[in-house]
Amino acid sequence: MILFDRPLRLGTRGSPLALAQARMTARALCDTHGWPDSAVAIVTVQTSGDRIQDRALAEIGGKALWTKELDRALAEGGIDFAVHSMKDVETLRPAAMRIAAMLPRADVRDKLVGADSFDALPDNPVVGTSSPRRAAQVARLRPDATVTLFRGNVATRLAKLAAGEVHATLLAAAGLDRLGQGDVGITIPVDTMLPAPSQGAVGIETLADNEAVLAALAAISDADTFDCVMAERNVLMGLGGTCHSPIAALALVDGDRLHLRAEIISPHGQETVRDEARIDRHDSDAAQAMGRSLLDRASPALRSLFEG
Numbered sequence: 001m002i003l004f005d006r007p008l009r010l011g012t013r014g015s016p017l018a019l020a021q022a023r024m025t026a027r028a029l030c031d032t033h034g035w036p037d038s039a040v041a042i043v044t045v046q047t048s049g050d051r052i053q054d055r056a057l058a059e060i061g062g063k064a065l066w067t068k069e070l071d072r073a074l075a076e077g078g079i080d081f082a083v084h085s086m087k088d089v090e091t092l093r094p095a096a097m098r099i100a101a102m103l104p105r106a107d108v109r110d111k112l113v114g115a116d117s118f119d120a121l122p123d124n125p126v127v128g129t130s131s132p133r134r135a136a137q138v139a140r141l142r143p144d145a146t147v148t149l150f151r152g153n154v155a156t157r158l159a160k161l162a163a164g165e166v167h168a169t170l171l172a173a174a175g176l177d178r179l180g181q182g183d184v185g186i187t188i189p190v191d192t193m194l195p196a197p198s199q200g201a202v203g204i205e206t207l208a209d210n211e212a213v214l215a216a217l218a219a220i221s222d223a224d225t226f227d228c229v230m231a232e233r234n235v236l237m238g239l240g241g242t243c244h245s246p247i248a249a250l251a252l253v254d255g256d257r258l259h260l261r262a263e264i265i266s267p268h269g270q271e272t273v274r275d276e277a278r279i280d281r282h283d284s285d286a287a288q289a290m291g292r293s294l295l296d297r298a299s300p301a302l303r304s305l306f307e308g
């Protein structure tokens with residue numbers, strides 16, 4: 001049994017979804033290791049991503065805004081590990097950080113909230129999202145739609161929808177489920193909207209040299225989730241690491257291999273390049289090659305979104 005002589009400090013953002021995911025992680029650790037609840041202390045860290053609500057993420061510095069402050073707390077020893085939505089964790093991470101574990105993945109799909117289907121939306125619908133992927137997929141399904149920037153946490157977005165600012169919005173089923181709002185919205189099949197890489201997965205990061213914490217975290221990690229999410233992240237790597245362009249990827253366990261699907265889409269949905277393959281579980285090269293092959297087959301205009 002792994003024992004620590006003090007409570008482990010779990011670092012998290014303070015949004016309701018982040019806190020729900022932090023509590024799930026603390027629960028899994030205490031249950032798995034037979035620790036009392038007091039063995040894990042939840043430490044809330046405000047991130048720039050939470051502070052800046054009025055601009056698109058891509059515009060103000062991307063996913064680093066969700067992790068920067070937690071990275072610093074980890075590096076400075078203020079927390080022992082950080083819990084993240086893997087979707088919000090940059091592809092390239094500092095060498096000192098290690099993704100040590102992932103909780104079993106939740107529903108990977110998106111939900112449409114505000115209408116029963118894309119067809120049921122009125123003519124020229126206004127759809128709120130801040131995700132370039134969702135915006136492009138909406139434009140592909142409904143070329144008459146106007147997509148408006150829609151940031152803020154899940155509750156804020158639902159309030160904006162309720163206030164009539166938009167006809168519909170899209171949210172991850174995983175987030176709604178974890179907030180106890182699983183009855184909100186209509187689930188969209190992955191064939192219609194392939195999800196974001198890592199959607200629905202909660203990951204736990206610690207310092208690469210913290211062996212005791214790495215071991216404690218490894219004990220709660222779900223290997224299927226870990227391998228699938230890593231394959232999806234490797235697609236991103238093949239596409240050039242950090243970028244804010246419309247990308248979707250999903251890996252599912254298929255026997256002893258992974259079924260990996262990915263697509264890139266032009267911002268207004270006219271062009272989609274997709275690929276799928278069965279790959280070995282730990283074949284990071286094959287997943288990265290899929291990312292590169294999407295770029296190779298894209299038009300120069302679409303490819304240029306992924307350069308620089």
Ligand SMILES: NCc1[nH]cc(CCC(=O)O)c1CC(=O)O
Nearest residue numbers: 085087171172174175199200201
């Ligand atoms: N970028 C925000 C974000 N990050 C993770 C989730 C949902 C939970 C998940 O996908 O794991 C959400 C909200 C959403 O996309 O609706």
